[in-house]
Amino acid sequence: MSTPQATPGKEPTRYMVPALEKGLNMLLLFGQHRGELSFTQVCQRTGMPKASAYRTVQTLEQMRFLSRNNASGAYSLGISILRLGFDYLSSMDIVQIGQPIIQRLRDTTSYSAHLCVLDGRDVVYVARASAVGELAAGVGVGTRLPAHCTAIGRVLLMTLPPQELSALYPESAFSLTSEQGPKTPQDLIALLDGDNARGHAISESFYQPGVSAVAYPLRDRDGNVLASISVMVPRSVLPLDLKTSLSTQVETAAREIEGFLQAC
Known part of the structure; x- marks a missing residue:
């Protein structure tokens, strides 16, 4: 997944936090896919190394931004994303x-x-x-x-x-x-x-x-x-x-x- 580019009037990309960028890009991937993705698919579609992707997935799962299907092992967007969405809509x-x-x-x-x-x-x-x-x-x-x-x-x-x-x-x-x-x-x-x-x-x-x-x-x-x-x-x-x-x-x-x- 490509890295977002800095736009005029905003801080240069050197101030971006790489780990945060990876996590947000991963959430965008799930939002665009609208369904479950296996860990292998996540790695393939983000281009992230397995170790880095695993840490990111685990962090998002712990914070309930991702949810793991115990039967298939695949991941989907979790309840924390819904809460963010509802908070935005209600505002x-x-x-x-x-x-x-x-x-x-x-x-x-x-x-x-x-x-x-x-x-x-x-x-x-x-x-x-x-x-x-x-x-x-x-x-x-x-x-x-x-x-x-x-x-x-x-x-x-x-x-x-x-x-x-x-x-x-x-x-x-x-x-x-x-x-x-x-x-x-x-x-x-x-x-x-x-x-x-x-x-x-x-x-x-x-x-x-x-x-x-x-x-x-x-x-x-x-x-x-x-x-x-x-x-x-x-x-x-x-x-x-x-x-x-x-x-x-x-x-x-x-x-x-x-x-x-x-x-x-």
Whole structure:
């Protein structure tokens, strides 16, 4: 794994701590892999000598940044990483602002409400207010889903310039999609054009069969999309009156959050 380079205005690389750099690079490796890695794979992918890699792995495991699978002997990210992530998410202004509003949206609609941000090609759920029932534990904070397959992801993508979308989705066809989801970037662009024209996105059994969603973007004072808000409904199809009602309620919540964001 390559060593991070110093950037203008920052301290020269001679002040970097090599052991800390190795540990952080190893955590980045596990984050990018999103799964278990054996010790041999860690050595191969980091390029670290076995002795150095072993000490780093042992240190991270003792501090619970890595967790060892006793059955396979492989490693994955541990609970300390999750705590760091949750601490970061809870410190975000949009979470602090949005949490009471999505809780109220949950109470008025009786459906689970969520806040998401875009990270590359994924949406990351940064706040939720769970409804009682089958969807209560459906999507937790920190969950990542493919943006192109979800309504809450599409509203994060719909205002991106064509060149940014092309860079984000350079392939000719998606290897991961849902039954009703877009099969190619061209399909996605057609969906995004419709979403942009409406100003929001609605999906009915689009990503998960039997689950529908209504999503709106959250914009800053310059009109840039910062995040998205949605309600998740345990229905394959939304009746027109429910679709209209939910759209109004989600939009109202989105405008309330935007009011705070744009005042900051």
